[in-house]
Amino acid sequence: MNSPQIINAPLLLIKGLSVSFETPLGRVKAAEDVCLEMQDGETLALVGETGCGKSVVAGAIMQLLPHNACVQGRAIFGGRDLLGLDEREMARIRGSEISIVFQNPSLALNPIMRVGEQIAEMLRVHKNISRNRSLRMAEDMLRRLGMVEKEKARMYPFQFSGGMNQRVMIATSMILSPRIIIADEPSKGLDGTLAREVMAEMASIKDQMGASLLLITHDLMLAKDVSDRMAVMYCGEIVEIGKSREIFSNPLHPYTIALLGCLPERGFQPIPGSSPSMINPPIGCKFHPRCQQCREKCRRKQKMTKVEGRREVPGKDECTDREVRCWLY
Ligand SMILES: Nc1ncnc2c1ncn2[C@@H]1O[C@H](COP(=O)(O)OP(=O)(O)O)[C@@H](O)[C@H]1O
Ligand SMILES: [Mg+2]
Numbered sequence: 488m489n490s491p492q493i494i495n496a497p498l499l500l501i502k503g504l505s506v507s508f509e510t511p512l513g514r515v516k517a518a519e520d521v522c523l524e525m526q527d528g529e530t531l532a533l534v535g536e537t538g539c540g541k542s543v544v545a546g547a548i549m550q551l552l553p554h555n556a557c558v559q560g561r562a563i564f565g566g567r568d569l570l571g572l573d574e575r576e577m578a579r580i581r582g583s584e585i586s587i588v589f590q591n592p593s594l595a596l597n598p599i600m601r602v603g604e605q606i607a608e609m610l611r612v613h614k615n616i617s618r619n620r621s622l623r624m625a626e627d628m629l630r631r632l633g634m635v636e637k638e639k640a641r642m643y644p645f646q647f648s649g650g651m652n653q654r655v656m657i658a659t660s661m662i663l664s665p666r667i668i669i670a671d672e673p674s675k676g677l678d679g680t681l682a683r684e685v686m687a688e689m690a691s692i693k694d695q696m697g698a699s700l701l702l703i704t705h706d707l708m709l710a711k712d713v714s715d716r717m718a719v720m721y722c723g724e725i726v727e728i729g730k731s732r733e734i735f736s737n738p739l740h741p742y743t744i745a746l747l748g749c750l751p752e753r754g755f756q757p758i759p760g761s762s763p764s765m766i767n768p769p770i771g772c773k774f775h776p777r778c779q780q781c782r783e784k785c786r787r788k789q790k791m792t793k794v795e796g797r798r799e800v801p802g803k804d805e806c807t808d809r810e811v812r813c814w815l816y
Contacts, residue, residue, distance in 0.1 A: 497524040498699055499548075499585075499667060504560035506543050506552065513766040517543040519723045521560070522791070525667065530690065530700040532710035532731065535720035536746070536762060541703045544720075545669050549587055550577045564667075583613045586660040590672035592652035596644040602655045603629070603640025609662050628658040632688050650681045657689050664696050671703045682706070686713055707750060711735050716808075719743045722763050722773040725791065729809035739794065739811045742774045772813065784814055792816060 504521040507514050518540040525531050533541050546552040548562040548569050562569040564585065569577070581587070589595045597605055606628060607621035616624070626640045632654040634640075644652050653673065660668055670689065674682030690713055693700050704710055710717055710731060717731040719740065727740040738744045748756040760777040763769055769776050775785035794809040794816050 498527050498564070499523075499525040500561070500563040501544070501548065502561045502563070504544065504547060504558070504562065506540070506547050506559075507557050508553075509555045509557070510766075515765045516723055516768060517765060518547065521720075521723075521725055523718055523725070523728070525699050525701060527666075528694075528697055528699055529716065530693070530702060530714045532702045532704060532714035532717045533720060534704060534707055534710050534717060534746075537705055538762060538765075539720045540723040540765075541705075541720055542671055545587060545671055545701070545703055549581060549585065549669070550574070551587075579613075582609055582660075582665065583663045584665050585667040585669065586663070586665040587669040587671060588653075588656050588660045588673050590675040592649065592656045593644070595656060596652060598644055601641050601643060602647070602652075606640075606655065606659050606662050609659060613663055625658065625662065628662050628692075629654070631692055632658055633684075649676050650685060653677060653685055654688075657685065661689075661692055661696065661698075665698060667699045667701060668693060669701045669703065672705070673702070674704065674706055674709055682709065683712065707747065719746065722768055723765060724773060724812065726774065726812045727810065728791075729794075733809065739809065739816055740774075740813050741778045741780050741815075745777070780815060789813055 501521060501523040504518055506518040507516050521544055523531070533544065535541055543552065547556070547558050550569070550572070552558065558570060560570065569580070572580070596602070603622055603625045606625035607618070610616040610621035610624055611618065622640065626637055629640055634651065634654060644655065647655070657673070673689070674686060677685065686709060690700070702710060702714055714731045716729065717734050718725050718728040719734070719742065720726070721742045727734065727738070727743045734743060735747070738747050745758040747753055749758060758777060763773055763776070771786040772778070772789045775781045778785065789812045791810045791812050794811055
């Protein structure tokens with residue numbers, strides 16, 4: 488008997504997500520026709536330069552965007568469209584089924600509440616767990632994130648370094664064992680080694696919980712180290728998506744090639760030109776004014792196309808799952 492289709496249904500399916508903002512200068516098209524799938528247990532990295540629309544995608548699916556945002560599309564999770572839920576239903580999902588770690592702990596943490604209490608509050612509010620038990624669970628989560636001394640849970644955010652507060656945020660986001668954790672620039676403000684340490688701890692707890700991680704970052708090396716698949720975003724659009732190691736070993740979209748070329752280990756080559764305006768973006772491929780392969784047809788809209796027949800290991804019949812928004816492929 489054929490297994491029912493539902494088994495293969497992705498954990499989260501984002502389809503045709505477009506977000507624009509009305510501003511006094513015009514309409515900012517921050518995300519356009521974004522399509523992404525997240526499978527159970529996987530880590531998907533959403534990468535691209537600052538301002539390309541990564542946080543807007545996360546904000547849209549969590550319904551955390553300001554009122555001047557116009558959101559279209561679908562985000563199917565557990566058979567329901569998150570974009571159509573009312574605030575009460577969404578509040579139930581936030582934190583318990585999908586949680587988000589923001590990039591700035593000093594804005595997200597309550598300065599006058601002990602960190603252990605902040606983490607434990609999630610358990611009390613969502614799961615009705617007693618004060619004592621929730622505090623013990625909070626201490627345990629902090630310990631798993633490398634904060635071993637019990638008295639750490641009784642301290643306030645201002646007594647901690649940036650890295651320690653980042654761990655508190657991560658503990659808060661994971662304490663309810665959500666199915667999906669969205670980490671928006673979790674390494675911002677931390678130095679390289681510390682960022683990797685925090686990320687490794689987070690990835691290991693996420694694996695133990697069987698959760699999926701959407702890692703939003705402009706740090707390509709971090710994405711490469713942690714993610715299974717990677718989506719590259721440019722000026723509000725996904726231009727390439729595929730397995731992270733394949734994108735690194737064989738980038739296809741001219742923007743992905745240029746972005747990887749900016750890495751110090753790959754020659755530090757800046758991309759010519761500058762990021763386009765999101766109010767009046769270039770018509771057709773948004774990268775065409777900066778692309779060395781630009782032809783007349785680049786001025787027409789490009790579709791995401793599955794790239795068939797390219798394999799990481801020659802002779803190995805493996806499907807690459809790569810999609811690219813460029814007529815070259
Ligand atoms: N509330 C808002 N009003 C107007 N424009 C916004 C708003 N929020 C974000 N933007 C714009 O949307 C674009 C994408 O922003 P963002 O998703 O924060 O980028 P990233 O996370 O990739 O750095 C940027 O051009 C930003 O200026
Ligand atoms: Mg951002």
